[in-house]
Amino acid sequence: METYTSPKRVVRDGHLVAFEGEVMSTDEAVRRGLAIEAVKAPEPQAEDLTVKEIKAKLDAEGIEYPKAAKKEELLALLEADLYDDEEE
Known part of the structure; x- marks a missing residue:
């Protein structure tokens, strides 16, 4: 959650809308008229990730991969895991 x-x-x-230093969610700040709704940057596509970033995501998910795996192989593992998560 962004603040x-x-x-x-x-x-x-x-009427007091906010006091100096008050921390709130961005959604609350928009509701109070203190900030405009932020346009979020699109999520990077899997193909745009570096091999290092893909490996970090696989490591975070506990997915094993061959040490010498090519980017395409790593992407396939990552996408298979994302597909499995969507089915659950």
Whole structure:
């Protein structure tokens, strides 16, 4: 969850909207009119990942792979794991 910190005390129409240093979710800041809704960057596609990044994802999932595996092989393992997660 992304957070927003109010840089100053904000009062509108005599009502306190946020106090200086108040931390809230970005969604709450948007709701209060303190921030505009952020446009999130698209998630990188698996093909855009480096071999090192793919291996790190596989390691995080506990998926074993051959030490000399090529990028295509690693991607296949990663995509197979993502497909398995979607079925659960």
